[in-house]
Amino acid sequence: MKETKRNKLIFTVVAWLVASLVFFPILWMFLTGFKTEVDAVAAPRLFFRPTFENYVAVRERANYLKFVGNSLVVSLGSTLLALALAMPAAYAMAFFPTRRTKDLLLWMLSTKMLPPVGALVPIYLICRSLGLLDTRISLLVIYALINLPLVVWMLYTFFSEVPREILEAGRMDGVRPMHELYYLLLPLSLPGIVSTSLIAIIFAWNEAFWSLNLTAANAAPLTAFIASFSSPEGLFWAKLSAASTVAIAPILVFGWLTQRQLVRGLTFGAVK
Amino acid sequence: MATVKLSNLRKNYGDVETIKGLTLDVDDREFCVLVGPSGCGKSTLLRLIAGLEEITSGDVLIDGERVNDVPPARRGLAMVFQSYALYPHMTVANNMGFSLRLAGVPKAQRNAKVQEVARVLHLEDLLQRKPKELSGGQRQRVAIGRAIVRNPRVFLFDEPLSNLDAALRVQMRIEISRLREQLDATMIYVTHDQVEAMTMADKMVVLRDGAIEQVGSPLELYHYPRNQFVAGFIGSPKMNFLPANVAQIQPAGVNVTLLNGTSLKADVQADGLLEGAPVTLGIRPEHLTFADDGQIRGEVAMTERLGGETFVHVQLDRSEILTVQVDGDNPVRAHDRVCIKVKSDNCHVFTDSHDAIPRLQRSPLVDVRRTNMSRSGPSRSSE
Numbered sequence: 001m002k003e004t005k006r007n008k009l010i011f012t013v014v015a016w017l018v019a020s021l022v023f024f025p026i027l028w029m030f031l032t033g034f035k036t037e038v039d040a041v042a043a044p045r046l047f048f049r050p051t052f053e054n055y056v057a058v059r060e061r062a063n064y065l066k067f068v069g070n071s072l073v074v075s076l077g078s079t080l081l082a083l084a085l086a087m088p089a090a091y092a093m094a095f096f097p098t099r100r101t102k103d104l105l106l107w108m109l110s111t112k113m114l115p116p117v118g119a120l121v122p123i124y125l126i127c128r129s130l131g132l133l134d135t136r137i138s139l140l141v142i143y144a145l146i147n148l149p150l151v152v153w154m155l156y157t158f159f160s161e162v163p164r165e166i167l168e169a170g171r172m173d174g175v176r177p178m179h180e181l182y183y184l185l186l187p188l189s190l191p192g193i194v195s196t197s198l199i200a201i202i203f204a205w206n207e208a209f210w211s212l213n214l215t216a217a218n219a220a221p222l223t224a225f226i227a228s229f230s231s232p233e234g235l236f237w238a239k240l241s242a243a244s245t246v247a248i249a250p251i252l253v254f255g256w257l258t259q260r261q262l263v264r265g266l267t268f269g270a271v272k
Numbered sequence: 273m274a275t276v277k278l279s280n281l282r283k284n285y286g287d288v289e290t291i292k293g294l295t296l297d298v299d300d301r302e303f304c305v306l307v308g309p310s311g312c313g314k315s316t317l318l319r320l321i322a323g324l325e326e327i328t329s330g331d332v333l334i335d336g337e338r339v340n341d342v343p344p345a346r347r348g349l350a351m352v353f354q355s356y357a358l359y360p361h362m363t364v365a366n367n368m369g370f371s372l373r374l375a376g377v378p379k380a381q382r383n384a385k386v387q388e389v390a391r392v393l394h395l396e397d398l399l400q401r402k403p404k405e406l407s408g409g410q411r412q413r414v415a416i417g418r419a420i421v422r423n424p425r426v427f428l429f430d431e432p433l434s435n436l437d438a439a440l441r442v443q444m445r446i447e448i449s450r451l452r453e454q455l456d457a458t459m460i461y462v463t464h465d466q467v468e469a470m471t472m473a474d475k476m477v478v479l480r481d482g483a484i485e486q487v488g489s490p491l492e493l494y495h496y497p498r499n500q501f502v503a504g505f506i507g508s509p510k511m512n513f514l515p516a517n518v519a520q521i522q523p524a525g526v527n528v529t530l531l532n533g534t535s536l537k538a539d540v541q542a543d544g545l546l547e548g549a550p551v552t553l554g555i556r557p558e559h560l561t562f563a564d565d566g567q568i569r570g571e572v573a574m575t576e577r578l579g580g581e582t583f584v585h586v587q588l589d590r591s592e593i594l595t596v597q598v599d600g601d602n603p604v605r606a607h608d609r610v611c612i613k614v615k616s617d618n619c620h621v622f623t624d625s626h627d628a629i630p631r632l633q634r635s636p637l638v639d640v641r642r643t644n645m646s647r648s649g650p651s652r653s654s655e
Contacts, residue, residue: 165357168324173371173422174345187361 032241040238054242062225064246071221073136075204078143079197082151090155091181105156108149116209127214136219139211143204151200158192195261205251222247274335274425274458275300281330283316290316292482298460303452305461307469308479314462318428322351350419351428356411358403365399368418385421393417409440429461445471466506478502495635500552500626509557509583509595516553518545525616528553532589534567538619539632554620557597566611570594572604586610
């Protein structure tokens with residue numbers, strides 16, 4: 001399509017519309033957090049008297065920092081574990097492919113299509129038998145395994161972009177296979193590995209199903225923190241919004257700071 | 273001292289045989305060029321020697337030692353890749369010193385060696401740059417430098433100049449030729465460019481479909497191609513091929529008749545030829561001249577003027593086109609009627625199975641070596 005002035009204008013308008021559509025709920029949540037509970041359920045009004053009472057209430061009711069700590073440990077830990085498992089796998093698939101490598105990759109991705117509920121009871125029972133209910137280690141391992149197919153897939157794509165001849169030059173220079181990852185592959189695909197990690201961290205941070213079902217008081221991450229404001233005494237929209245705002249704030253800032261890497265990661269393989 | 277010997281070497285990819293039982297000797301300090309059309313297996317052959325591909329059967333011997341199972345770095349080889357394959361995250365100095373670092377050479381010694389090689393290749397000012405900050409020619413020199421630093425017994429070059437522009441290619445060609453004088457190592461060089469092959473090689477190996485067509489000095493291949501493929505591959509513009517029949521066999525040559533009835537004499541050995549047998553006459557464009565008493569008549573179809581010389585494409589009576597190389601100032605134009613003179617000692621004759629019939633004369637330069645191999649080079653530290 002031609003890059004005429006008119007087309008440019010249309011694209012810009014459409015892009016802004018879509019962006020606003022996506023952003024609107026977040027904005028609304030942010031605003032609601034500053035309303036009184038009465039205002040929150042009243043007919044939407046543009047102007048209201050802002051209040052911090054919800055944030056105070058949220059702070060009083062739960063130890064926010066503990067939830068943040070759990071979220072941090074679980075998302076960072078699961079990402080490291082997933083990378084540790086995925087890197088050798090992706091290395092093998094990218095540099096020593098067999099006829100079945102593509103099928104294997106697809107099969108791995110297909111496990112993402114299983115509804116998590118289908119695995120809930122067995123995994124719950126396993127965790128209970130091992131005494132891992134409401135522990136961070138169980139969430140960490142489960143998140144790592146959930147993200148593993150995606151991480152392998154992305155790393156595979158990034159590794160495949162590393163010119164083969166550079167690794168061969170390394171072999172001629174005396175790089176042993178074990179060192180190849182450290183001396184060559186890691187530095188060469190670092191941007192890709194960073195993008196992959198970012199996405200894995202965000203996915204783990206946002207995951208709610210397993211955290212709600214497998215944790216209670218001790219290991220609950222921020223997703224459980226939000227949920228705890230929705231149930232017991234009926235809905236309190238304003239407090240829920242305030243809680244959600246503080247829950248997503250860290251990852252929002254994180255995503256905003258790393259957006260360039262993120263875009264690169266999300267369009268992986270598509271843009272060279 | 274480093275000789276490379278390939279003995280009955282085979283490489284299969286699944287059911288496809290890419291190297292078909294190849295035997296080759298490369299002498300010590302020889303510049304051996306593997307040349308052939310794309311897909312002939314020349315790069316695969318180099319990678320088998322390097323150890324980057326697994327050998328299906330047969331042996332690679334370096335200095336008489338079988339190295340089939342020796343990892344690439346311990347074969348005493350260095351390779352220069354077509355894409356240079358520099359480590360993009362390392363400076364030039366680190367690129368060149370990487371193999372020494374892996375080998376555990378102390379830093380001071382390593383730096384001294386890198387400095388020394390950088391001086392030879394005029395890279396001193398670039399040592400702290402990253403590869404992406406270098407031009408194509410500079411990257412090429414770094415790649416060569418990285419190979420030299422390792423002090424290898426054998427250098428392997430995989431089409432090292434094909435990514436450079438024409439002017440730079442000529443310059444680097446000369447630089448590599450000069451370098452080999454100083455380096456005193458055996459070199460195996462892969463190219464599809466026959467000019468590169470002709471100008472650099474001591475020994476030229478023409479490959480086709482994973483098998484050797486002919487091995488010899490460049491002039492040997494030029495003057496005495498063993499078959500029609502080699503004859504067509506070596507020389508630019510390409511040798512002219514005309515279908516003909518053996519008319520008469522004499523002690524001092526053979527008379528052949530072209531399809532239009534023109535009779536020509538060719539100085540080739542007549543043994544085994546039968547009168548009336550179909551053959552192909554081969555004549556190089558540079559061996560044809562325009563003359564009033566020329567035997568072949570035709571009409572000029574097109575001229576290509578290069579300044580110093582002119583290639584004239586002449587349409588014969590039938591569908592054949594003959595390329596003639598004449599002086600740059602020859603006034604010939606399209607649609608001129610011309611007579612082309614063929615000298616009998618410039619004629620090649622090929623049987624209908626494309627084998628060359630031996631020629632009678634021997635060119636005096638064929639066996640002259642490019643460099644004097646008996647000279648005693650600087651003594652090499654053994655690895």
